[in-house]
Amino acid sequence: MTAPVLEVRGLSVSFGGAGRDARGAVEVVHGVDLTVEAGTCVAIVGESGSGKSVTARALLGLAGGGARVRADRLIVAGSDRRDASEREWRRTRGVGVGLVLQDALVSLDPLRSIGREIGDPLRIHRRMSHAAARARAIELLELVGMPHPTITVDRRSGELSGGMRQRALIASALALDPPLLIADEPTTALDVGVQARVLALLDEARSRGTGVLLISHDLAVVSRIADTVIVLDDGVVVEHGPTAEILGAPRHPVTRALIEAVPTEVPRGVRLVVRDRPLDPEAATTASQADSSSPGPDAPRDPAQALPPVPALEGLALLKSFPAGAGTTHAVQDVSFRVDAGRTLGLVGESGSGKTTLARLALGLVVPDAGEVRLGGEPWSPLPERDRRSRRARVGAVYQDAFGSFDPRWSVRRILGDALAAAEREASDAAVTALLDQVHVPADAAPRHPLALSGGQRQRVAIARALAGSPDVLVCDEPVSALDATVQARVLDLFDEIQREHGLAMLFISHDLGVIRHMSDTVAVMRGGRIVEQGDAERVFTAPEQEVTAALIRDSPRLVRGDGSAGFR
Amino acid sequence: MSDLELSNRAVQGRALPRPPRAGTVLALAFVAFLGVATIAPGLLQTADPLAIAPREAFEPPSASHWFGTDESGRDVYSRVIEGTATSLLIGVSATAIGLALGLLLGGLAGLGGRVLDFVVGRVNEVLFAFPGILLALLIIVLWGPGPVTATIAVGLSTAPGYARIIRGELVTVRSSGYVEAARVLGHGRARVLVRHILPNALAPIVVLATLGIGQAVVWASALSYLGLGAQPPAPEWGAMLSAGRTYITTAWWLTVFPGLMIVLTTITTTVLGRALAARDGARP
Amino acid sequence: MPRSRTLRRVALRLAGAVFVLWAVATLTFFAVHLVPGDPAQAILGGPGSQASQEALDRVRADYGLDQPLAVQYLAMLARLATLDLGDSYALKTPVAELIGGQLLGTLTLALLALAVAWGFAIGLALWSTSAGRIGRAIAAGIELTAAALPHFWLATVLIAVFSTSLGWLPPVANDSASGLVLPVLTLAVPLAGFLAQLMREQMLEALEQPFTTSALARGETAAGIRLRHALRHAALPAVNLSGWAIGYLISGAVVVETIFARPGLGRTLLRATELRDVPVVIGVVLVVAVVYVAMTVLTDLVSRAVDPRIALEERA
Amino acid sequence: GCTPAGDSPESSGDPVTGGTLVYASGDGEPSCLDPHVGGNYPQALIVGQFLESLVSLDESGEVIPWLATEWTVTDDGLTWDFTLRDDVSFTDGTPLNAEAVKVNVEHLKNPDTQSSTGYLALGKVDSVEVVNDTVARFHLSAPDSALLESLTQPWNAIESPAGIARGMEENCLAPIGTGPFIVDEWVPQDHVSLVRNDDYNTGPADRAHDGAAYLDGIEWRFIPDSASRYAALQAGEVDVIDNAQPDTLDQAAKSGSLVEIDAPRPGASNRIELNSGQAPFDDVRVREAFIRAADVNDGIDSLFFGTAERSYSVLSSVEPLAYSDGALFDTDLDAANALLDEAGWTERDADGIRSKGGVPLTVRFPVSTNQSIPAEQSLFEQIQATAKEAGFDVQLEPLDLSGWYGALFANEYEAVSAPYTKVGPDVLRILYHSDSITPAPSGYFANLAQLDDPELDALLTEAASESDPDARASLYEQAQQIILGGFYALPLYDQQNHFLHSPKLEGVRAMPTVSTPTFADAWLAD
Ligand SMILES: Nc1ncnc2c1ncn2[C@@H]1O[C@H](COP(=O)(O)OP(=O)(O)OP(=O)(O)O)[C@@H](O)[C@H]1O
Ligand SMILES: Nc1ncnc2c1ncn2[C@@H]1O[C@H](COP(=O)(O)OP(=O)(O)OP(=O)(O)O)[C@@H](O)[C@H]1O
Ligand SMILES: [Mg+2]
Numbered sequence A: 001m002t003a004p005v006l007e008v009r010g011l012s013v014s015f016g017g018a019g020r021d022a023r024g025a026v027e028v029v030h031g032v033d034l035t036v037e038a039g040t041c042v043a044i045v046g047e048s049g050s051g052k053s054v055t056a057r058a059l060l061g062l063a064g065g066g067a068r069v070r071a072d073r074l075i076v077a078g079s080d081r082r083d084a085s086e087r088e089w090r091r092t093r094g095v096g097v098g099l100v101l102q103d104a105l106v107s108l109d110p111l112r113s114i115g116r117e118i119g120d121p122l123r124i125h126r127r128m129s130h131a132a133a134r135a136r137a138i139e140l141l142e143l144v145g146m147p148h149p150t151i152t153v154d155r156r157s158g159e160l161s162g163g164m165r166q167r168a169l170i171a172s173a174l175a176l177d178p179p180l181l182i183a184d185e186p187t188t189a190l191d192v193g194v195q196a197r198v199l200a201l202l203d204e205a206r207s208r209g210t211g212v213l214l215i216s217h218d219l220a221v222v223s224r225i226a227d228t229v230i231v232l233d234d235g236v237v238v239e240h241g242p243t244a245e246i247l248g249a250p251r252h253p254v255t256r257a258l259i260e261a262v263p264t265e266v267p268r269g270v271r272l273v274v275r276d277r278p279l280d281p282e283a284a285t286t287a288s289q290a291d292s293s294s295p296g297p298d299a300p301r302d303p304a305q306a307l308p309p310v311p312a313l314e315g316l317a318l319l320k321s322f323p324a325g326a327g328t329t330h331a332v333q334d335v336s337f338r339v340d341a342g343r344t345l346g347l348v349g350e351s352g353s354g355k356t357t358l359a360r361l362a363l364g365l366v367v368p369d370a371g372e373v374r375l376g377g378e379p380w381s382p383l384p385e386r387d388r389r390s391r392r393a394r395v396g397a398v399y400q401d402a403f404g405s406f407d408p409r410w411s412v413r414r415i416l417g418d419a420l421a422a423a424e425r426e427a428s429d430a431a432v433t434a435l436l437d438q439v440h441v442p443a444d445a446a447p448r449h450p451l452a453l454s455g456g457q458r459q460r461v462a463i464a465r466a467l468a469g470s471p472d473v474l475v476c477d478e479p480v481s482a483l484d485a486t487v488q489a490r491v492l493d494l495f496d497e498i499q500r501e502h503g504l505a506m507l508f509i510s511h512d513l514g515v516i517r518h519m520s521d522t523v524a525v526m527r528g529g530r531i532v533e534q535g536d537a538e539r540v541f542t543a544p545e546q547e548v549t550a551a552l553i554r555d556s557p558r559l560v561r562g563d564g565s566a567g568f569r
Numbered sequence B: 001m002s003d004l005e006l007s008n009r010a011v012q013g014r015a016l017p018r019p020p021r022a023g024t025v026l027a028l029a030f031v032a033f034l035g036v037a038t039i040a041p042g043l044l045q046t047a048d049p050l051a052i053a054p055r056e057a058f059e060p061p062s063a064s065h066w067f068g069t070d071e072s073g074r075d076v077y078s079r080v081i082e083g084t085a086t087s088l089l090i091g092v093s094a095t096a097i098g099l100a101l102g103l104l105l106g107g108l109a110g111l112g113g114r115v116l117d118f119v120v121g122r123v124n125e126v127l128f129a130f131p132g133i134l135l136a137l138l139i140i141v142l143w144g145p146g147p148v149t150a151t152i153a154v155g156l157s158t159a160p161g162y163a164r165i166i167r168g169e170l171v172t173v174r175s176s177g178y179v180e181a182a183r184v185l186g187h188g189r190a191r192v193l194v195r196h197i198l199p200n201a202l203a204p205i206v207v208l209a210t211l212g213i214g215q216a217v218v219w220a221s222a223l224s225y226l227g228l229g230a231q232p233p234a235p236e237w238g239a240m241l242s243a244g245r246t247y248i249t250t251a252w253w254l255t256v257f258p259g260l261m262i263v264l265t266t267i268t269t270t271v272l273g274r275a276l277a278a279r280d281g282a283r284p
Numbered sequence C: 001m002p003r004s005r006t007l008r009r010v011a012l013r014l015a016g017a018v019f020v021l022w023a024v025a026t027l028t029f030f031a032v033h034l035v036p037g038d039p040a041q042a043i044l045g046g047p048g049s050q051a052s053q054e055a056l057d058r059v060r061a062d063y064g065l066d067q068p069l070a071v072q073y074l075a076m077l078a079r080l081a082t083l084d085l086g087d088s089y090a091l092k093t094p095v096a097e098l099i100g101g102q103l104l105g106t107l108t109l110a111l112l113a114l115a116v117a118w119g120f121a122i123g124l125a126l127w128s129t130s131a132g133r134i135g136r137a138i139a140a141g142i143e144l145t146a147a148a149l150p151h152f153w154l155a156t157v158l159i160a161v162f163s164t165s166l167g168w169l170p171p172v173a174n175d176s177a178s179g180l181v182l183p184v185l186t187l188a189v190p191l192a193g194f195l196a197q198l199m200r201e202q203m204l205e206a207l208e209q210p211f212t213t214s215a216l217a218r219g220e221t222a223a224g225i226r227l228r229h230a231l232r233h234a235a236l237p238a239v240n241l242s243g244w245a246i247g248y249l250i251s252g253a254v255v256v257e258t259i260f261a262r263p264g265l266g267r268t269l270l271r272a273t274e275l276r277d278v279p280v281v282i283g284v285v286l287v288v289a290v291v292y293v294a295m296t297v298l299t300d301l302v303s304r305a306v307d308p309r310i311a312l313e314e315r316a
Numbered sequence D: 001g002c003t004p005a006g007d008s009p010e011s012s013g014d015p016v017t018g019g020t021l022v023y024a025s026g027d028g029e030p031s032c033l034d035p036h037v038g039g040n041y042p043q044a045l046i047v048g049q050f051l052e053s054l055v056s057l058d059e060s061g062e063v064i065p066w067l068a069t070e071w072t073v074t075d076d077g078l079t080w081d082f083t084l085r086d087d088v089s090f091t092d093g094t095p096l097n098a099e100a101v102k103v104n105v106e107h108l109k110n111p112d113t114q115s116s117t118g119y120l121a122l123g124k125v126d127s128v129e130v131v132n133d134t135v136a137r138f139h140l141s142a143p144d145s146a147l148l149e150s151l152t153q154p155w156n157a158i159e160s161p162a163g164i165a166r167g168m169e170e171n172c173l174a175p176i177g178t179g180p181f182i183v184d185e186w187v188p189q190d191h192v193s194l195v196r197n198d199d200y201n202t203g204p205a206d207r208a209h210d211g212a213a214y215l216d217g218i219e220w221r222f223i224p225d226s227a228s229r230y231a232a233l234q235a236g237e238v239d240v241i242d243n244a245q246p247d248t249l250d251q252a253a254k255s256g257s258l259v260e261i262d263a264p265r266p267g268a269s270n271r272i273e274l275n276s277g278q279a280p281f282d283d284v285r286v287r288e289a290f291i292r293a294a295d296v297n298d299g300i301d302s303l304f305f306g307t308a309e310r311s312y313s314v315l316s317s318v319e320p321l322a323y324s325d326g327a328l329f330d331t332d333l334d335a336a337n338a339l340l341d342e343a344g345w346t347e348r349d350a351d352g353i354r355s356k357g358g359v360p361l362t363v364r365f366p367v368s369t370n371q372s373i374p375a376e377q378s379l380f381e382q383i384q385a386t387a388k389e390a391g392f393d394v395q396l397e398p399l400d401l402s403g404w405y406g407a408l409f410a411n412e413y414e415a416v417s418a419p420y421t422k423v424g425p426d427v428l429r430i431l432y433h434s435d436s437i438t439p440a441p442s443g444y445f446a447n448l449a450q451l452d453d454p455e456l457d458a459l460l461t462e463a464a465s466e467s468d469p470d471a472r473a474s475l476y477e478q479a480q481q482i483i484l485g486g487f488y489a490l491p492l493y494d495q496q497n498h499f500l501h502s503p504k505l506e507g508v509r510a511m512p513t514v515s516t517p518t519f520a521d522a523w524l525a526d
């Protein structure tokens, strides 16, 4: 092995505080050690806010304004950068280190062609002409597997899909072939298929000899590619070692929690949140209440529960298309489904496959062009809105963007009170508190604005609102996609608990196969507006009948434990 | 700005609350002053703003006449104070007219169907195609010059701008998650409109109105210059300014002080509008 | 973009433009006819003329003014449809000729002012986003004050300073380029205030975007980021504003042309309304509307070129 | 007269040939350069540079030859023979002859020409007979003692018949005359270029030198904004400005760097007419009360910086026959109050406004923003304030020209100020003869005081045809006594007509006719 491309000892980063003595400063990274050898991949994992991104940015001198970065050793691109001037840093960036930022979708200037964005480092550091930089950009785009590089090079990020943007961003980080590539959450918000391709790309870079520092909160992703894992908690390295070792035999509770939170391998009905380490007060409430109220949360439910005579929610040969410019988009074509009480239908599919449209059809927000949605055996979609309104309490909905679904001027109390009133239930403070209690949100959240709640709490309030009308059916469109793994785990547990308690029928939409597999009794796989495969969850996942489904399953990252040889196979 | 600062901006975004600025405080103080000048000008005046004293004409600013005297020997300071009510009234009413019409047009476009949206869009474009002064000229030849017509003219010419903004807000709010959530809960159209769409879409109006008042005052003063606005001896700032301009070579104070009031008022309303916008987290 | 959709958009745009022009002509026609004052008298030497009854009668017959208003209106539309703006009542010359002579002056003034305002605004925005706290406060103060200046006041001050006191520039416009400086400045400064405010906000917003950090991570300098990234983002809304700005500038031109004694549409209009010279009023209003419509189409094209997201959004 | 402002000595070097003079006019831009069409002061200002009249006036007001060398009138006053110069051609080469005069008079009298001022001046001329090439005979319907004065006016100037024959549109753009300059180009809203007439050999009898003008040409610009106009003069952008504002005159006088020409216009003075045709001014006591209450002297002093002299006559001070009586216009608030009490306007409201039988003592005062300079509008405000002390509610209504005529025609006024420029005292007939109460079809009427007095009518009619100068003077004096004594008008000052020019410009003078400047003898010193 050659000299490491990155060697950091005792890296600390603090923010705020005034003057040299840094009183009042908050240290968010404490004494982190980090070594990346050429041709290896080191992964930093940890919960949201644990300091992963700050650490990564500190390695390029971009920790942020007012940041105080201290280290015993900070060897980046061959020299110690502890006292590097702004100018020296600039010479390092892009040359010695390539950075792929966390927010891939917005990390490219939407007003410049990606050719220019990729060409920038060449222009800046190599003084390349515009034409030469463009030619090199095309090569780089080819390298990252961008379709039609010669055309795409002149496109701007707004015209590209998320996966394409991520690839362009990686291409720009690789433009000068830096010895170290830092990729901060390069796969979040991507389709499984695209996710797999991006990981393959990083793997390729590594095999070309580039040192890769991968940052992720998703252990499943990490397990596929990293050689070494570093677990960060609250800015402190709590555990580190070879990937297989860490994932196979986690010693620290944080690591364990992270692993448990991955729903992929966890059977239906099993709690995801480890109880031996309350992660925060929110989780503590959940855990203790769940313990006392539900009889056997860990026990898988009896699959042979008697089926109710009528399905709670049913779609019959649904068809919906939208005008799109000159033509039409067939968002939903000939889709039939059914959800029974106490059961969950999981809906997966790549982006744009029609999942949300189907959810909106089910909610009676859009009227199908053909076919019918039935609720509790009665017509639902053919009803005029006026008649539907009185029955709306029977269907609840939870959306991905909980925050956006709250009136920005309203407090939690008002939001829930309004929902109760809509269901013609008494909207007293007590009723609101009871609702909050149901989703394990402390009553003192009631007067607060959703802004003042954590992401998990917000989603809980959204669930509480959906429950206000005591619905029979819950339609959930990507309800956990915006949450990080550990919070996601808690919310998934909550869904489980509530379904059990109320015997709800759930239409559960996600692009994450792990989540779907964990949550669903039956699964429907959508593609291009059609349901390509539908059936019992276990059956679909273990023996997919369609190639589409098989590919989805193949691509979706799975936690690889115990296997000594990490890597992308 | 250094790279570090840049990246800091990029990293921490605008989440940090802004402390109240000195500018905002000053602006509030000036508004308070304007308020007193409007409601009880007598408290601030040192002389009768209409009292004529030809022998004391064109006196430069002094201890007895802070802003000097005008061509008829009237106290400019007292006239400026007296003019606050008229000038602000013009500004406020013009903005109110513009907003009311903007609300009507924007509301029809934003809440009506596609056809209505298209039609109102064209109507708006027609209004836009009449630059303010054209509209003002037409209105003023119709009804004669004066503060009322000037107000209407300024109001009408600002309406399409407001309409466009309001329509945009309505469309955004209408397709927002919380409106959909309210429909899913089973609330009726009217209730959703009244409880969610209107309050949220119309929140920026306060900001718009604040920003608009200052500009309306400026526009009204331009009309006064062309002899189309408020008429002397009414102590309206624009009218005073245009009357004073005649004597620019000999009596600078006739132009400087009313002009200063217009500029300060406009700056103040802008500063306050911005502060309001920052508080709402919205950008107009 | 598919061809048919582009064609459809172009067709819609054209139809919209024709509608706007028709509506503008119609509104102006009826508005001017509501105005007290006899067009026949305007033709016979304007107000206060001592035209005889026969002369008035003859003129009414000649110009069709004795016809019902609806007939006159249709006649006007028929005329306009053949791109004939008619003859001026007061000057007896074709309106098209009259306006043609004035249009260039006003457009030169307005476009130069627009360009200068852009220059100022860009400079100010670039400077203020790189300056420290104090610099930024100063920039904000300059912008606010500039935007609050009434044109006629500014013109007065500029003349007093640059012509009367310093003697650098001619106070009234003449054929030389130096005569354009003060009128253009008068129009440009308040607009620059507006634009700079907008641009600075947009630049700061753009500087908060992750792509800024991304560019820094590639080794881009702070200045490079402002120039190559933030400025584009700031330019976009300013481009959109430019359509409105043309209307604003033409309004301002009425005042500026009067003060600096420049020939132009503004003064023509002012005079024509005073004389109740209906064909000229309608002609000027229509020409301004055409300019406005052309400008919006132009800004639309520019902003589409700058930002493909606009077209994408429209498709969605 | 020509008065040097300040102490700058009038350097009378030798005239210099060449250079283009820049003239900046604050008057409205004419819509037609042919003064036969319409006929207003802005036209008069410019046409004097390229058109000439049959006769002129000298400094003392005597009629002197111009294009006509001599004239005779028959005893009955109905036939006038004008002998023309035989060596004059229009700038298009057409000779000046009796036929040309005939064509001009017919042009003026043709309704299609739309002449107003020139047409009125020739009201009694029936026809013109061509006696021979150089003698034109005017046949009148009634004796007209004002004929010669009328013919001095630029609105009755003589144009080339060939030019007239081109039709109104073309003739408006560039009328062809015999004057020192020729219209070269007119760029509307900007300027008119005039170039020297190299063959110029005429001029009124009192002209300073013979032959062509010294100047190569004149650029006649329109700068409506008075501050800009003055700034342009100060900056040397222009050489002469008209409509100089009182404060700038004062400033120029103090600095001594500019030269002023104070040339009050002939005809009527600036005065406020009180509408005696309806209440409340149909009562002489109320009219007197208004005049006694209105305090104008201090205002004139301060607003006009001593550039305007208070007038106590309805005629301009340049009119030899002007009669004034200052005693009638002494300000006396007590007298005013007493008069109003006596007239029954005894009730007063909280603001002190009087009323009678519930009708408030309102004086509607439409002000033409085009015709009243700012200082004058300020003076009206002061009158408003002082009249209020006696209980008058004066309502100033600033209006544009169309609106103003509209208000007058609708009889919606109690007081109004309207200037009228005409050479000679015959202007009194136009302004105060009861015939002038009847509006023209267009709504125009000149007797805004609506003075309807048969005795006055008789005096004015007689004066108009009286050829004996002494008898004529006496008749006009009696007429003016009636007008002033009846408190029909409040005279203010002469129609202000001030020019400022740079000291470089020499040899310029205002014509004694209608006080327009002439540049036939002017030159630009270096
Ligand atoms: N510029 C800054 N100023 C002050 N505090 C900051 C700044 N940047 C980050 N922090 C704080 O540092 C901590 C670590 O943030 P960081 O972005 O590294 O978390 P992370 O592990 O990347 O989380 P995520 O998974 O959500 O991206 C957080 O508490 C954050 O609020
Ligand atoms: N209101 C609409 N108007 C026009 N087209 C629409 C509309 N809603 C959805 N579509 C189109 O229908 C198709 C399916 O969209 P849908 O939102 O249902 O997909 P999705 O599976 O939810 O995707 P994602 O995972 O990205 O949320 C897309 O091509 C989309 O562009
Ligand atoms: Mg992060």
Ligand SMILES: [Mg+2]
Binding pocket: A355, A356, A357, A477
């Ligand atoms: Mg979706």
